[in-house]
Amino acid sequence: MNMGLLRVVAGLVLVCCLVAPLLPLGLWSVARGWFFPQVLPATWTLEPWARAFAPRSEIPGALLTTTTVALASAGLALALGIPAGRALGLYKFRGKALVELALLAPVIVPGIAVGLGIHGVFLRLGLTNSMAGVILVHLVPTLPYVVFVMSGVFANYDAEAEAQARSLGARPMQVLWHVMLPAIAPGVMVAGLFAFLVSWSQYILTLTIGGGRVVTLPLLLYAQAGAGRNDQAGVLAMLSLAPGLVILALTARQLTGRGLALGGGAR
Numbered sequence: 001m002n003m004g005l006l007r008v009v010a011g012l013v014l015v016c017c018l019v020a021p022l023l024p025l026g027l028w029s030v031a032r033g034w035f036f037p038q039v040l041p042a043t044w045t046l047e048p049w050a051r052a053f054a055p056r057s058e059i060p061g062a063l064l065t066t067t068t069v070a071l072a073s074a075g076l077a078l079a080l081g082i083p084a085g086r087a088l089g090l091y092k093f094r095g096k097a098l099v100e101l102a103l104l105a106p107v108i109v110p111g112i113a114v115g116l117g118i119h120g121v122f123l124r125l126g127l128t129n130s131m132a133g134v135i136l137v138h139l140v141p142t143l144p145y146v147v148f149v150m151s152g153v154f155a156n157y158d159a160e161a162e163a164q165a166r167s168l169g170a171r172p173m174q175v176l177w178h179v180m181l182p183a184i185a186p187g188v189m190v191a192g193l194f195a196f197l198v199s200w201s202q203y204i205l206t207l208t209i210g211g212g213r214v215v216t217l218p219l220l221l222y223a224q225a226g227a228g229r230n231d232q233a234g235v236l237a238m239l240s241l242a243p244g245l246v247i248l249a250l251t252a253r254q255l256t257g258r259g260l261a262l263g264g265g266a267r
Helices: 003-028 047-052 059-090 096-108 111-125 131-137 139-155 160-167 172-200 204-210 217-226 230-255
Strands: none
Touching (some): 003 230, 047 230, 059 096, 059 131, 059 139, 059 172, 059 217, 059 230, 096 139, 111 131, 111 139, 111 204, 131 139, 131 204, 139 172, 160 172, 172 230, 204 217, 217 230
């Protein structure tokens, strides 16, 4: 199979799997009175978007809250996940398999079970119904992604470069900033983007710990869809999907790039 045919097949798969399911959402966001069996909306309008960003709308505030929570959660996940990923990627130690299994547990266990279990702990700590609690609980799904991405990065990382820098008189902070971080930067970016995206789309954990007081886009989306407000649900869906599409483009480009940590060094 030649490269041209492969690109056509890949394009068709991309359209069928990614683009086609998004078309109804996009159409709902600019439609009025789109009912079965109409193939396309009878009336096109930007009124749903105007209502979404009207002064009394909840959407701008929810967009800001969602962004703040996702950025903070991704930042914390990176701060904790980079050292953990280095330990898992560079060293062999007893119980390593159990640590990896424990990191996978939040991904395997249903979110509602995780949320209810953590809710009792956060209730005693006074973290429920607060943005701080929501940010911390988002570490449950985001941290495993960061740790495993960084573990793969450090598995291909040449730690001898640090030893060489120290032998030339570099201090620990100089080794960190001028040797390690430039080498793992592509992996850090990928891990951070995935953590941001996972936090951005959280619904169950946000609702369980936030108690409905921390309002994010997924909460509004489920509420509007449940109420049959397809036009507003379409707007919220498009806003929710936008970061994912941007991150998909960025990570796809980054994952095909070359770096010291990801590509085994310059050749």
